[in-house]
Amino acid sequence: MTQFLQLLVAGVSLGAVYALLALGFVVVFKATGVVNFAHPALLMVGVYATARLRGVNHVPFALALLAGVGTAVALALLVQRLLVHPMAANSVIAVSIMTIGVDVVAQTEIARRLGADILPIGDPWQNRVSSVFGLTVPQTRLAALASGLVLIAAFFAWFKLSTVGIAMRAVAEDPETAALMGVRRARVAALAWLLAGALAAVAGLFLTVFPAPGLEPATGAVALRAFPAAILGGLDSTGGAVVGGLVVGLAEALSQGYADQLSFLGSGFHTVMPYAVMVLVLLVRPSGLFGTRELSRV
Amino acid sequence: MSDSLTDVVPVDRPTGSDDRGTDPAGAPEPRRRGPVRARYAVALAGLVVLLALPLYADAFWLQLGLFAFAAAVAALGLSLLLGQAGQLSLGHSFFVAVGAYGYTALAGSSRTVGVSRQAGLALPPAVAAVLAVLLAGLAGLLFSPIAARLRGIYLGIASLGLVFVGQHVLFNAPALTGGFNGRNVPDFTLLGFRFGTSSEETLFVLGVPFGREEKLWYLGVAVTAAAYLCYRNLVRGRPGRALRAVRDREAMAAIMGVPVSRYKGYAFLVSSMYAGLGGVLLALAFGRIVPETFGMALAVEYLAMVVIGGLGSAGGAVLGAVFVSCLPAVLERYAAVLPGLAPAGSAGVSPAVAAKFGYGAAVIVLLLVEPGGAAAAGSRLLAAGRRFGCRVRSRRIPHPSQPAR
Numbered sequence: 286m287t288q289f290l291q292l293l294v295a296g297v298s299l300g301a302v303y304a305l306l307a308l309g310f311v312v313v314f315k316a317t318g319v320v321n322f323a324h325p326a327l328l329m330v331g332v333y334a335t336a337r338l339r340g341v342n343h344v345p346f347a348l349a350l351l352a353g354v355g356t357a358v359a360l361a362l363l364v365q366r367l368l369v370h371p372m373a374a375n376s377v378i379a380v381s382i383m384t385i386g387v388d389v390v391a392q393t394e395i396a397r398r399l400g401a402d403i404l405p406i407g408d409p410w411q412n413r414v415s416s417v418f419g420l421t422v423p424q425t426r427l428a429a430l431a432s433g434l435v436l437i438a439a440f441f442a443w444f445k446l447s448t449v450g451i452a453m454r455a456v457a458e459d460p461e462t463a464a465l466m467g468v469r470r471a472r473v474a475a476l477a478w479l480l481a482g483a484l485a486a487v488a489g490l491f492l493t494v495f496p497a498p499g500l501e502p503a504t505g506a507v508a509l510r511a512f513p514a515a516i517l518g519g520l521d522s523t524g525g526a527v528v529g530g531l532v533v534g535l536a537e538a539l540s541q542g543y544a545d546q547l548s549f550l551g552s553g554f555h556t557v558m559p560y561a562v563m564v565l566v567l568l569v570r571p572s573g574l575f576g577t578r579e580l581s582r583v
Numbered sequence: 584m585s586d587s588l589t590d591v592v593p594v595d596r597p598t599g600s601d602d603r604g605t606d607p608a609g610a611p612e613p614r615r616r617g618p619v620r621a622r623y624a625v626a627l628a629g630l631v632v633l634l635a636l637p638l639y640a641d642a643f644w645l646q647l648g649l650f651a652f653a654a655a656v657a658a659l660g661l662s663l664l665l666g667q668a669g670q671l672s673l674g675h676s677f678f679v680a681v682g683a684y685g686y687t688a689l690a691g692s693s694r695t696v697g698v699s700r701q702a703g704l705a706l707p708p709a710v711a712a713v714l715a716v717l718l719a720g721l722a723g724l725l726f727s728p729i730a731a732r733l734r735g736i737y738l739g740i741a742s743l744g745l746v747f748v749g750q751h752v753l754f755n756a757p758a759l760t761g762g763f764n765g766r767n768v769p770d771f772t773l774l775g776f777r778f779g780t781s782s783e784e785t786l787f788v789l790g791v792p793f794g795r796e797e798k799l800w801y802l803g804v805a806v807t808a809a810a811y812l813c814y815r816n817l818v819r820g821r822p823g824r825a826l827r828a829v830r831d832r833e834a835m836a837a838i839m840g841v842p843v844s845r846y847k848g849y850a851f852l853v854s855s856m857y858a859g860l861g862g863v864l865l866a867l868a869f870g871r872i873v874p875e876t877f878g879m880a881l882a883v884e885y886l887a888m889v890v891i892g893g894l895g896s897a898g899g900a901v902l903g904a905v906f907v908s909c910l911p912a913v914l915e916r917y918a919a920v921l922p923g924l925a926p927a928g929s930a931g932v933s934p935a936v937a938a939k940f941g942y943g944a945a946v947i948v949l950l951l952v953e954p955g956g957a958a959a960a961g962s963r964l965l966a967a968g969r970r971f972g973c974r975v976r977s978r979r980i981p982h983p984s985q986p987a988r
């Protein structure tokens with residue numbers, strides 16, 4: 286029972302991190318219709334900046350994190366303004382494929398800089414554990430859970446209540462009408478990318494701290510698991526992204542914790558668990574749990 | 584928003600000869616004889632060069648060619664799926680793996696390697712190759728209930744799952760795949776002729792000793808040419824038109840009587856069979872296959888090939904395949920003389936990294952500047968010359984929904 290509860294906490298915490306990633310991904314999709322395959326690259330670049338500043342230049346952690354977020358945001362804006370925006374007239378699939386090119390280039394550069402090393406993040410929590418209600422939980426997991434919940438709540442408050450959030454939802458609902466109402470679509474698109482970059486950098490921090498060893502080229506593959514989270518929640522649903530993130534995080538943590546009982550599925554099954562869950566959900570609901578169903582059936 | 588999602592890939596809307604000269608009804612204009620004959624001459628000359636190459640080139644280039652043939656066949660399949668049917672797949676390397684491991688397990692014999700046992704049916708290699716292609720098709724068919732129901736971008740991410748699940752299976756089924764260490768690929772034989780280096784007798788052709796690479800080269804040429812012709816026939820006929828209708832507007836295609844789901848499923852099936860055939864060739868080219876090969880990076884490479892060559896274009900897919908699959912090895916070979924490249928292991932840009940930068944940047948730049956890829960750029964060059972009647976892309980019927988949009 287204790288093990289189950291501990292796995293549950295770990296799963297929800299991991300899920301909150303995936304939810305952050307999936308949120309950024311969904312926001313870009315909603316605002317621009319583009320599936321941003323460069324999302325893992327934004328994460329890698331942000332975490333790399335944080336870890337470098339912290340480890341090599343010994344900058345205070347909060348500053349390093351801010352700089353990491355800033356770097357990811359800068360890259361996101363750069364990609365959006367220079368590459369995605371000029372292609373806006375093209376089909377969304379072409380733009381999405383283009384972001385794969387961006388991902389290849391950015392991740393290759395990060396992998397080249399890392400070489401064979403694993404870059405430790407130098408976070409204040411390290412591998413300390415805390416005791417909560419009789420459960421032993423790493424402090425990094427608690428921090429991830431707290432930051433995730435705060436950021437998600439802040440995002441939704443902003444998205445539902447602020448003028449800019451309303452403008453963004455208007456663009457998602459009907460781009461042409463929103464433009465006629467005076468919403469600047471280019472600005473909304475840039476804002477969506479900015480948000481995606483910032484959320485990715487924060488999520489990346491929690492994907493690379495304990496129990497993960499640090500930033501390594503394989504972190505990109507971990508970040509990719511936010512895609513099934515976004516898909517199974519429904520690509521155009523922000524609430525779905527959060528639910529999807531939690532489902533994927535829980536499924537992964539539980540299948541990792543009960544690996545002994547699931548050994549017939551092979552070792553390391555937890556890494557493919559998110560995809561298995563996604564395929565199962567898509568079989569039943571092709572647009573995800575909360576996605577808008579396509580109506581043009583003939 | 585959802586509306587803009589359904590008009591999938593107008594990327595390869597003809598930029599070259601197709602949309603300028605044809606009348607609005609899209610009746611095929613009568614083909615002029617001269618350029619066609621010239622094109623046949625060029626194709627024939629190319630074929631002669633390809634057939635004569637093993638007599639002159641050394642094993643390095645031939646080996647590189649084998650990888651290029653394997654990549655070209657698989658890329659043709661993805662080009663069909665993405666360029667013609669408008670379905671984005673990031674799972675192509677999974678079907679390539681099914682073909683490669685299918686052939687290896689079917690043609691290989693059961694034996695004990697070290698402590699583990701490898702299962703094999705020891706079928707005749709030609710039969711095993713055909714079965715492997717069918718097996719890849721079956722895998723595509725099993726996935727097609729999902730593929731046929733998902734919209735373009737959803738499919739892209741769902742198929743991402745295939746790569747990861749597939750690799751997991753490859754690593755965890757050592758009896759079939761050899762697990763982490765991989766498995767040796769049995770030599771191909773056709774009607775008693777062995778495509779390998781035999782120690783007993785060496786085959787000499789015009790005084791040149793023919794080893795494994797030389798023999799497999801001809802197999803690669805034949806298979807690639809056949810795959811290319813099949814693709815062109817398929818795309819120019821009724822199925823091709825139906826697929827493009829589905830790509831451009833699903834509702835319109837359905838109204839015209841195209842069973843949309845079924846055709847999407849077909850596209851996935853044929854594409855995965857192409858991938859399986861490419862996988863068989865890839866396995867033969869490698870000689871020993873390891874699960875790590877068939878990961879996400881390979882899937883992205885296939886995508887890059889198709890995009891660089893030009894979506895939906897057969898010649899473009901082959902060209903892109905040659906470019907992407909040969910770039911790392913060529914850069915490696917000339918690392919010493921190329922400026923800015925450092926040999927692998929030392930600091931600086933290694934050839935493998937440079938190759939990744941190369942094709943990543945090529946994808947970005949081409950999509951920004953010339954969305955039709957190399958094929959469109961080529962046909963534009965030719966058209967600029969003197970509207971040469973170049974038929975790089977298949978003839979398309981400009982459909983009624985386009986002007987309306």
